[in-house]
Amino acid sequence: MLLDVKDLRVTVEDKEILQGLSLSVSAGEVHAIMGPNGSGKSTLARALAGHPAYAVTSGTATFDGKDLLAMSPEERACEGLFMAFQYPVEIPGINNSYFLKAALNALRKFRGQQELDAVEFLALVKEKAKLLDIDREMLGRSVNEGFSGGEKKRNEIFQMAVLEPRLALLDETDSGLDIDALKVVANGVNALRRPDRAIVVVTHYQRLLNYIVPDFVHVLSNGRIVRSGGKELALELEAKGYGWIDAELAGAKA
């Protein structure tokens, strides 16, 4: 098992958002985490990536058998955990490709691989950039500065393509995208599906899952996974709405 989360409780600004969440993800699988706003989807992604504002109060999470929660965010990244941000952050004055080269070389150094020089890096980037429709001009701009919403999301998946993580958490990657941009992003993600890589897609809408077809779908409500199933669960949700799950839960309790 690549990722094993057990009974995870996470607090943000003294408010408990995840209330005992468990999730297992194996290599090669694509999981979708769905749920209404405020159910804790993004909190899960950010807590797993180690965002300092998200405090884990109890539970465990292991990554390839290692204690994920004991690692710093950069260690998690070096171990092969990648998060595509819902709101990618701007870093003024730092060239997009310079940033990515620094990131890649940090990972390579951690793995005991030789760092790439500028020429080797450019060769690698050229190939991956095609995949996400990233042009030279975009590589030369400051990180995310002045990027459109679609460009930012494409850039995130482009970074994923270059960094080649073992586990990718896509946090609302579809939000704010028109259908064309969505397709480019989804095609990029699909091209990156591999037997030794797992992908966890966090999304509010089923739409993205038409393009990135998941192996498993989990529905989050009030900080817990309340239902898991195959890809058809997403369609059912789309048809019946999140209210349907809540109603069923209420019925089960009654």
Added chain:
Amino acid sequence: MSTSTETIEQLASREYKYGFETRLETDTFPPGLDEQVVRRLSAIKGDPDWLLEFRLKSFRAWLQMKEPTWHNLKIQPINYQAASYYSAPKKKPELKSMDEVDPDVRKTFERLGIPLEEQKLLSGVAVDAVFDSVSVATTFREKLGELGIIFCSFSEAVKHHPELVKKYLGSVVPYTDNFYATLNSAVFSDGSFVYVPKGVRCPMELSTYFRINARNTGQFERTLIIADEGSYVSYLEGCTAPMRDEHQLHAAVVELVALDNATIKYSTIQNWYPGDAQGKGGIYNFVTKRGTAHKHAKITWTQVETGSAITWKYPSCILQGDYSVGEFYSVATTNNWQQADTGTKMIHLGKHTRSTIVSKGISAGHGQNTYRGAVKIARNAEGARNYSQCDSLLIGDKCGAHTFPYLEIKNSTAKVEHEASTSKIGEDQMFYCRQRGISMEDAVNMIVSGFCREVFRELPMEFAVEAQKLLSISLEGSVG
């Protein structure tokens, strides 16, 4: 009666002078400053009379002056009588090549990462190294000499080019200018001198490294750069100093003269000992830098200030000639207990003069960073323009950033723009970098160097790389 008194005094001072010359090889003055000290220093330097006069009138003016208090700095009282005003290396070398330099001196330079020989070979930079107030090596002089460019220590210039020194010394920074500049005018020991003749473009960056070595020795450098009509010169000044326990006074004066159509680019990396993490020790740096730009001339100051406990420094331009241009690009960092009050003055006197100010202040730890800039547009400065941009970056919540822009506009056709911003290195920016595998320290360095990019790109290439390294060293331990 009075005549005989004078004669006796003259004799006395002459004996004194010789007395000192015999002891020159091993000399460090005992602490203290009075007129005799100024005379002794002048004698040791072998000053001509006019220079001794300059020193004496400066010293007398200084006695009447008080330290300025308008700055936003907390400074322990400085006892000017506790410092020594001259110190020379044990041997006064007359060197033809680097091999002749005292091996210990060379070793120190190497420890500071300044291997002169390599610089000579690799970078094509002519290096005038000032070691403890006396020049020990000057290179590339011949090559420059072929073009008529003079690049030498200040003392040598006094000896060999007295007419130039006499004409321009104090012409930009008058000896009465301010407390620290006046002190410097009285007791400056050495420094650098550059003259670029008419129409000559200096083919290499001129560079000098300063280092403060002896304990309790005030360092008073004097630099004079004259770019004659239509010439161009780029001058680099870089400083490092080893660990020290006590505050140490430093008051330099730099004067630039850009005659008609000339360009002077003056770049500084200042990395003197800033004091330890508790704020103990560190250098007090009070610098007066100013340039006069004649018609169509251009002066660019670029500075990266990472060191010193106290930085008090305002490289300025007097835009005297019509269509002259002044630029100031600055990065100032303060970490731990460092304080910086720095900025510029752009004084527009000529018509259609233009100036640009880009100031980037970075504060970390308990550092306090003040930008103080004045833009003055004189009554006759038709069509003058200024653009100022002052950005501050805060790392942590115990530091401070302050901006004091002063505008004095007396001509209604002038255009003056001022922009200012203050930002904090955000948790989200840090997390984004770290999520990509970049360590906290590297992330801060990256964000900071992005913030400073507009200034770094004004620096010559090799200097920009060094500046970036210094920034990361000076911000070490500021996060986490």
